Amino acid sequence: MNYSVALVGAGPTAIFSLQALLTIASLPARVTVFERQRRAGQGTPFSPYWSDPIMLANIASIEIPALPQPLVDWLRSQTDARLASLRIAREDIDDRAFYPRLALGEYLASQFMTLVSRARSMGIEIEVRTQATVTDVLIMGEKIQLKVSDSRNTETASLFDYAILATGHQWPSDPEVSSGYFTSPWPASALARIYNRPVGIRGTSLTAIDACVALADHHGEFVSANGDELEYRAKPATEKFAITLFSRKGVLPEADFYHPIPYEPLMICSAVAIQKLTFECGPEGLLDAAFELFRQELAAADPSYAADMGLQTLTIDEFCTAYFAKRTNTDPFNWARHNLVEAMANAERHVTVRWRYAILRMHEVFAILVPHLSDLDFERFADSLKTVFVDNYATVPHESIKRLLALHAAKKLNVEKLEDGAHLDTWTAKQGATLFDGKRRVHFPAFIEATGQQVSSAKDFPFPSLRRQGVIQDIASDGDIEAKRGIAIDGFFHPISAFESSHRLFCLSLPFLLGDHPFAQGITSSAEMAQVVADAIHAAESGRAISAAPQR
Numbered sequence: 001m002n003y004s005v006a007l008v009g010a011g012p013t014a015i016f017s018l019q020a021l022l023t024i025a026s027l028p029a030r031v032t033v034f035e036r037q038r039r040a041g042q043g044t045p046f047s048p049y050w051s052d053p054i055m056l057a058n059i060a061s062i063e064i065p066a067l068p069q070p071l072v073d074w075l076r077s078q079t080d081a082r083l084a085s086l087r088i089a090r091e092d093i094d095d096r097a098f099y100p101r102l103a104l105g106e107y108l109a110s111q112f113m114t115l116v117s118r119a120r121s122m123g124i125e126i127e128v129r130t131q132a133t134v135t136d137v138l139i140m141g142e143k144i145q146l147k148v149s150d151s152r153n154t155e156t157a158s159l160f161d162y163a164i165l166a167t168g169h170q171w172p173s174d175p176e177v178s179s180g181y182f183t184s185p186w187p188a189s190a191l192a193r194i195y196n197r198p199v200g201i202r203g204t205s206l207t208a209i210d211a212c213v214a215l216a217d218h219h220g221e222f223v224s225a226n227g228d229e230l231e232y233r234a235k236p237a238t239e240k241f242a243i244t245l246f247s248r249k250g251v252l253p254e255a256d257f258y259h260p261i262p263y264e265p266l267m268i269c270s271a272v273a274i275q276k277l278t279f280e281c282g283p284e285g286l287l288d289a290a291f292e293l294f295r296q297e298l299a300a301a302d303p304s305y306a307a308d309m310g311l312q313t314l315t316i317d318e319f320c321t322a323y324f325a326k327r328t329n330t331d332p333f334n335w336a337r338h339n340l341v342e343a344m345a346n347a348e349r350h351v352t353v354r355w356r357y358a359i360l361r362m363h364e365v366f367a368i369l370v371p372h373l374s375d376l377d378f379e380r381f382a383d384s385l386k387t388v389f390v391d392n393y394a395t396v397p398h399e400s401i402k403r404l405l406a407l408h409a410a411k412k413l414n415v416e417k418l419e420d421g422a423h424l425d426t427w428t429a430k431q432g433a434t435l436f437d438g439k440r441r442v443h444f445p446a447f448i449e450a451t452g453q454q455v456s457s458a459k460d461f462p463f464p465s466l467r468r469q470g471v472i473q474d475i476a477s478d479g480d481i482e483a484k485r486g487i488a489i490d491g492f493f494h495p496i497s498a499f500e501s502s503h504r505l506f507c508l509s510l511p512f513l514l515g516d517h518p519f520a521q522g523i524t525s526s527a528e529m530a531q532v533v534a535d536a537i538h539a540a541e542s543g544r545a546i547s548a549a550p551q552r
């Protein structure tokens with residue numbers, strides 16, 4: 001075949017896209033990869049520019065979709081010195097272990113280079129352009145034009161038959177938008193400006209833990225104590241350093257739990273059953289009908305859990321309150337301590353908590369349903385079941401919980417519930433931010449927003465010509481409610497527009513997908529999206545029609 005493909009961005013999504021393109025019968029003749037960082041393949045969260053060596057990945061080798069070499073094999077093939085530089089001990093290599101994110105970045109970059117060599121050996125002309133920022137994309141007749149700026153700010157334009165936009169996370173290059181107030185913890189190097197001060201952090205999940213451990217690392221160190229536990233030792237003259245985490249529920253994430261991989265099939269709330277509902281129900285009744293399947297699956301998986309919470313009579317909102325009830329009424333660190341003991345014991349004995357595993361598997365099938373919900377039910381889902389799914393799948397490495405417990409024991413960390421109507425003033429004080437929650441006002445000389453990647457809309461799309469051409473547009477709202485659903489794409493990730501050639505464009509850029517695809521973050525999703533794109537290109541090149549679940 002004689003067609004060209006541009007990959008915009010060289011993170012995990014681009015790596016899996018390249019790999020999937022090498023498996024289709026109608027191979028591309030030319031592939032060009034554009035990456036704005038110095039090195040291709042590490043993506044954003046796994047690169048030393050954005051992350052800190054202490055930050056952990058929350059995906060284990062066994063969960064990473066197939067690449068040329070599994071992560072554990074790659075780690076075992078490294079020298080002791082290289083492993084030490086990645087903060088990994090050879091005896092700790094295990095297919096269910098969690099490693100520093102920068103180690104994962106090294107692994108991903110090496111797999112990318114293997115795939116590049118593989119492409120060359122297959123006769124594909126492939127060019128990897130690093131320090132090359134794609135500044136604009138536009139549709140020009142039958143082609144896609146890319147404008148690219150290199151390290152000397154020289155701009156060039158080239159035409160491609162297909163472009164896969166895999167630009168990933170979007171964070172400002174300097175998150176400290178006013179003195180002491182950080183709109184995100186990225187790049188993590190910016191957090192080094194915070195020293196020996198009380199710090200407020202909005203969020204308690206993975207991103208907030210990242211911010212916590214990076215700050216803790218600057219102010220002291222974690223050391224092993226009492227066998228399995230950690231102790232935090234602060235550096236001298238850091239007595240003012242203490243972190244308060246704020247969240248709406250005032251709870252911490254739970255510890256990673258043992259479960260069979262690959263997933264066992266769901267019996268009732270299966271992908272087929274949910275797909276059937278999307279055809280049978282109108283958007284209005286869809287969420288409640290799906291919740292009925294969710295309820296039946298959960299009760300069948302773990303009858304005593306269901307009976308304990310009275311699942312049979314709960315509405316979707318009541319279920320979510322019941323799911324978090326015990327945790328919100330318990331001290332978060334006591335809860336974390338007990339949950340960790342249970343998770344470690346279960347991992348040791350390969351015991352799976354059935355209700356946790358059922359919810360984990362069901363988040364994937366609910367992902368099919370979300371694009372079909374009415375705006376009203378989209379909002380209901382976001383405020384209810386989505387929070388349960390995220391809590392369940394975004395569990396954290398045991399090491400992360402140990403670090404939080406050690407910081408709390410050293411009186412360096414607390415968690416507080418953010419009352420309804422709480423307000424953050426980021427402008428009045430000279431530094432940081434002041435929190436008002438109706439009862440009190442607390443000033444933090446440093447404050448970090450750490451609630452993770454938010455959904456972005458078309459106005460923030462990085463390529464202005466596609467916006468101007470009307471190729472990239474927001475999903476239209478139903479009317480009264482303005483739901484943040486991201487940009488309009490079809491089942492193949494083509495932007496929905498009047499342009500015939502928009503089928504040559506694939507938008508896999510995360511923040512713009514996260515509305516209707518709330519669980520798209522993660523390496524497993526990168527692999528799934530990549531396969532859809534490669535299949536679509538193969539179908540187009542071989543003149544075959546294929547269908548995908550309709551999206552909006």
Ligand SMILES: Cc1cc2nc3c(=O)[nH]c(=O)nc-3n(C[C@H](O)[C@H](O)[C@H](O)COP(=O)(O)OP(=O)(O)OC[C@H]3O[C@@H](n4cnc5c(N)ncnc54)[C@H](O)[C@@H]3O)c2cc1C
Nearest residue numbers: 009011012013036043044045057058134167168169522523
């Ligand atoms: C803090 C954090 C931790 C995470 N940890 C995990 C984890 O442990 N496990 C997991 O499965 N998932 C994790 N994720 C989810 C993460 O979204 C995905 O795993 C993965 O990074 C998505 O890959 P991507 O290639 O789509 O995006 P990214 O990783 O963001 O990569 C996008 C790439 O595109 C480049 N780029 C962007 N714009 C341009 C441009 N205009 N021109 C040229 N290049 C460009 C960027 O430099 C980058 O290299 C984490 C996310 C965050 C935020």
